[in-house]
Amino acid sequence: MIRKAMRPLSGILLVMGTCIGAGMLALPVVTGVAGFLPAIVVNLLCCLFMMATGLLFLEAILWSHDGANVLSLAQRFLGKWGKWIGGISFLFLYYCLEVSYCSGGTPALVRIVDQISGIQIHGAIGYLLFSLVFGIIVYMGTSTLNRLNWVLMAGLIISFVMLIGIGSSQVQTELLQRADWRLSLAATPTLFGAYGYHNLLPSLSTYLKRHITSLRFAVIFGTLLPFLIYSIWQWMIIGTLSLEQIQNADLQGEPITQTLQTYLGNPWLRNLGEFFGFFALVTSFLGVSLSMVDFLADGTGIRPEGWKRFILCALVLVPPTFFAATYPGVFIEAIGLAGGYGEAILNGLFPILMVWVGRYILHLPSQYSLMGGRPMLAILLLITLFIMGIETHHLFFR
Numbered sequence: 309m310i311r312k313a314m315r316p317l318s319g320i321l322l323v324m325g326t327c328i329g330a331g332m333l334a335l336p337v338v339t340g341v342a343g344f345l346p347a348i349v350v351n352l353l354c355c356l357f358m359m360a361t362g363l364l365f366l367e368a369i370l371w372s373h374d375g376a377n378v379l380s381l382a383q384r385f386l387g388k389w390g391k392w393i394g395g396i397s398f399l400f401l402y403y404c405l406e407v408s409y410c411s412g413g414t415p416a417l418v419r420i421v422d423q424i425s426g427i428q429i430h431g432a433i434g435y436l437l438f439s440l441v442f443g444i445i446v447y448m449g450t451s452t453l454n455r456l457n458w459v460l461m462a463g464l465i466i467s468f469v470m471l472i473g474i475g476s477s478q479v480q481t482e483l484l485q486r487a488d489w490r491l492s493l494a495a496t497p498t499l500f501g502a503y504g505y506h507n508l509l510p511s512l513s514t515y516l517k518r519h520i521t522s523l524r525f526a527v528i529f530g531t532l533l534p535f536l537i538y539s540i541w542q543w544m545i546i547g548t549l550s551l552e553q554i555q556n557a558d559l560q561g562e563p564i565t566q567t568l569q570t571y572l573g574n575p576w577l578r579n580l581g582e583f584f585g586f587f588a589l590v591t592s593f594l595g596v597s598l599s600m601v602d603f604l605a606d607g608t609g610i611r612p613e614g615w616k617r618f619i620l621c622a623l624v625l626v627p628p629t630f631f632a633a634t635y636p637g638v639f640i641e642a643i644g645l646a647g648g649y650g651e652a653i654l655n656g657l658f659p660i661l662m663v664w665v666g667r668y669i670l671h672l673p674s675q676y677s678l679m680g681g682r683p684m685l686a687i688l689l690l691i692t693l694f695i696m697g698i699e700t701h702h703l704f705f706r
Contacts, residue, residue: 323530331502401650
């Protein structure tokens with residue numbers, strides 16, 4: 309009975325843990341140049357958008373059989389071409405994110421191992437160690453990952469509270485007053501990545517026994533809580549680091565926690581930033597890796613059990629590990645590409661189109677529907693295309 313009662317909370321934590329990852333470490337880098345108030349406004353808008361498309365995706369999932377993933381859903385609602393575009397977009401998005409997690413998480417793991425044991429790990433071995441350790445957990449399945457996720461989320465929350473508690477003394481009011489609204493929208497592709505949890509919903513639907521209320525709570529509170537945490541995080545970083553220091557982090561393509569360690573002399577802040585960054589990356593890495601295994605199982609028809617699950621895990625982890633080890637400075641760029649194209653297509657465009665087809669062409673009965681009808685879907689579609697345009701401009705005219 310207790311375990312059953314805890315399932316909705318587990319769902320919220322899984323969504324929250326998937327959101328709070330590499331995107332959070334990139335967030336102040338891309339929003340900080342615009343200033344604190346513009347950063348909070350664009351943060352809220354992206355939060356509401358991704359919550360809405362998550363609820364739309366959930367509506368499409370509940371129209372389908374248990375275990376249906378992106379490929380099955382895309383083929384049912386959007387046909388053969390939708391299936392192919394969905395599959396390519398999924399692989400592009402989540403391989404980009406896996407690369408960013410390996411790129412940002414490996415240095416943190418290596419430094420933590422060095423601090424605890426004195427063992428120094430160099431080069432590709434560190435990237436291999438990161439993927440191997442957490443790949444074993446993904447191989448062991450959802451139940452094991454969920455139990456570990458509780459521990460990691462506890463570490464994430466504790467280190468975050470301590471980091472904010474100590475770091476708040478460093479905040480300077482004059483740094484928070486800076487605002488350049490022209491630069492605020494440039495952060496939206498990264499924010500899309502920061503609120504990217506949709507990949508988890510097919511697996512979460514099975515885990516929560518397709519219980520509608522629990523699933524909606526997981527989506528709503530699993531996105532609102534990250535918004536609160538992101539806002540506090542942006543307040544501390546933008547109020548602590550100068551514009552030049554934030555711009556340097558962008559040029560170096562590094563997580564903001566590394567920038568904190570470089571410029572702040574307080575050893576407590578350096579260590580807490582290290583652990584917080586590590587927990588944030590790992591919780592998101594685990595959620596994305598699990599969803600990719602389920603995606604490949606759905607697309608190939610392979611049952612994710614035994615040695616076949618091992619092969620699926622290898623397909624998920626080996627390519628991004630190799631790429632991150634070869635190009636270790638791609639953290640920020642990988643996050644932007646993932647959000648601007650992958651998230652926009654897969655977690656923006658696709659849920660909107662699938663629900664449009666389901667409601668207004670197939671006339672499927674819904675157990676619940678996002679308010680607003682056709683006008684809401686049209687507005688969300690325009691926003692999605694706008695974000696893709698921003699990332700395209702960034703790539704070619706930066």
